[in-house]
Amino acid sequence: MKKVKVGIDIGGTSTKFGIVDLNGNVLFRNSISSKTHSDVRYFMDDLSETIDRNLKELGTDVVLDGIGIGAPNGNIHQGTIEHAPNLVWKGIVPFIELFKDYYDVPMVLTNDANAAALGELLYGAAKDMKDFIVLTLGTGLGGGIVSGGKLLYGHNGFAGELGHITVNPVGRHCGCGKRGCLETYVSATGIKRTVYKLLADFTYDSTLRGISFDNLSAEMITKEAINGDKIALEAFEYTGQILGTKLADFIIHTDPEAIFLSGGLANAGDFIFKPALRVMEESVMPIFRGKVKLLPSGLNSQDAAIIGASSLIGLKM
Numbered sequence: 001m002k003k004v005k006v007g008i009d010i011g012g013t014s015t016k017f018g019i020v021d022l023n024g025n026v027l028f029r030n031s032i033s034s035k036t037h038s039d040v041r042y043f044m045d046d047l048s049e050t051i052d053r054n055l056k057e058l059g060t061d062v063v064l065d066g067i068g069i070g071a072p073n074g075n076i077h078q079g080t081i082e083h084a085p086n087l088v089w090k091g092i093v094p095f096i097e098l099f100k101d102y103y104d105v106p107m108v109l110t111n112d113a114n115a116a117a118l119g120e121l122l123y124g125a126a127k128d129m130k131d132f133i134v135l136t137l138g139t140g141l142g143g144g145i146v147s148g149g150k151l152l153y154g155h156n157g158f159a160g161e162l163g164h165i166t167v168n169p170v171g172r173h174c175g176c177g178k179r180g181c182l183e184t185y186v187s188a189t190g191i192k193r194t195v196y197k198l199l200a201d202f203t204y205d206s207t208l209r210g211i212s213f214d215n216l217s218a219e220m221i222t223k224e225a226i227n228g229d230k231i232a233l234e235a236f237e238y239t240g241q242i243l244g245t246k247l248a249d250f251i252i253h254t255d256p257e258a259i260f261l262s263g264g265l266a267n268a269g270d271f272i273f274k275p276a277l278r279v280m281e282e283s284v285m286p287i288f289r290g291k292v293k294l295l296p297s298g299l300n301s302q303d304a305a306i307i308g309a310s311s312l313i314g315l316k317m
Helices: 040-057 095-099 112-123 188-201 218-226 230-254 264-268 270-283 304-310
Strands: 002-010 014-021 026-033 062-071 080-082 107-111 132-137 141-147 258-262 293-296
Touching (some): 026 040, 026 304, 040 095, 062 095, 080 095, 107 112, 112 141, 112 304, 132 264, 141 230, 188 218, 218 230, 230 270, 258 270, 264 270
Parallel strands (some): 062 107, 258 293
Antiparallel strands (some): 002 014
């Protein structure tokens, strides 16, 4: 008999999941769309059918030990997803209560970035750290904070919603209902918005001019930055500067040893890391200068939240 856990990472565009053994190894990974099921029950039908099919492919001796779930605005205290700006299901979704109809195993749900932080703590580059922050730069921006070796959940279960720190109170409209949130600038969606503004403001030749907003991706912008496209390079510089100013603010709150960037936008490497680090060091309170590392995730970007989510099962934190 081989016990496994399922880690699920619900994102604004897609939901990734993995079948993980008790040592944190991902045995099987897959994904489904997060956008095509307006009813969460239909989403769960699709998700459970895919998980069951993949479990069978691993053999008859595999036993499911539990399911951990990371989701935007996930509330670990209630097992709910609450008013997530980047998901199609609105209001408060009693996710664990509903998903129990599909599986009779232990289940835990938390914020997706908390799951990524847990994965980093147990299996990634933060193994020897007790104080760090993980930022997930995907469709939106999530934050997971570890202080004194423990994840911070807060009284209501929503500590670390760093994507909704205000950059500009009269800035870009955010799906959360506010204006000028950090994730409207620093995320895969945010940099797309920046590219379109730059295309309107400048007359530089750019291959990005021929791509519709819906078809544009952070990966395409990175590719054009590598090719020297001025619009793409300026978009990363602008995005990195905004991120750097807010990293300087985050440092003051918890005095972390390191801040990790993961997710699609973080895959741009130095294009995002260099301006962010430069401005972070310029902006941070002097007593913190040169003391906080800005690092990429030590885990495969597609596995960090999956491994972290699976680790919620049987873990006391």
